[in-house]
Amino acid sequence: MAPHPSPLPIPASGDRPVIGAAGALPWRRRGDRLEVALVHRPAYDDWSWAKGKLDPGEDWPVAAVREVEEETGLQVRLGRPLPLAEYSFVDKRGQVADKQVRYWAGEVVGGHGRLLNEIDEVAWLDVPSAMTRLDYARDREQLRAVVRHDQAGTLETWPLAIVRHAKAVPRGKWSKDDWLRPLDATGRARAEAIVPSSQPSA
Structure with a gap:
């Protein structure tokens, strides 16, 4: 399959919403070999990384973990942040839109591996094969970053989440010590949502 042409970069003027x-x-590792998982989207007939749009109010890492599981059935623990992908595309209304995709390296820690959403095939490939299979030049930047971390011995990580208090009950509605002020419903939901992105290996 011939590589798909790379879309235009996002204009510096920022004249369109992103x-x-x-x-x-x-x-994952198979012996000494590093392998990565690519997904095939039949709607576009392309090979790329599992990704998707953020839900309203959703945090970037939470969306990354959710999208991987929804598309591949794999549960990943996020590690190293990888290069952004920024590009323009034509949406369903025929209008040019801009997209920014944030990526992380994701060590597989579980999941059933059954395809769930918009994907008809997942391929585990070694690095040279993945470089060849990817349809978009921009997607190779993330793979190169994974290889650099692997060669430097910094690909494997352990989770450390430093989280601010999120959204809490307003001070005016709390009469006890401030450090005891609890999260409100939104804060609890966001705290629970971030857990899967840093889950330990099985």
Whole structure:
């Protein structure tokens, strides 16, 4: 299959709204060999990384983990952040839109691996094969970053989440010590949502 042409970069003027999306490069080891998982989208007939748009109010890392599981059935623990992908495309209305995709390396820690959403095939490939299979030049930047981290011995990570208090009950509605002020419903939901992105290996 011939490589798809790379879309235009996002204009520096920022004259159009940017659609936010997030994804991850699932990785594993087979002996001494590093492998990554690519997804095939039949609607576009392309091979790329699992990714998708953020839901309203959703955090980027949470979206990345959710999208990987929804598309591949794999559960990943996010590690190293990878290069952004920024490009323009023509939306369903025939209008030019801009997209920014944030990626992370994602160590596979579980999941059933059954295809769930918009994907008809997942391929585990070694690095040279993945470089050849990817349809978009921009997607190779994330793979190169994974390889650099692997060669430097910094690909494997352990989770450390430093989280501010999120959204809490307003001070005016709390009469006890401030450090005891609890999260409100939104804060609890966001705290629960971030857990899967840093889950430990099985």
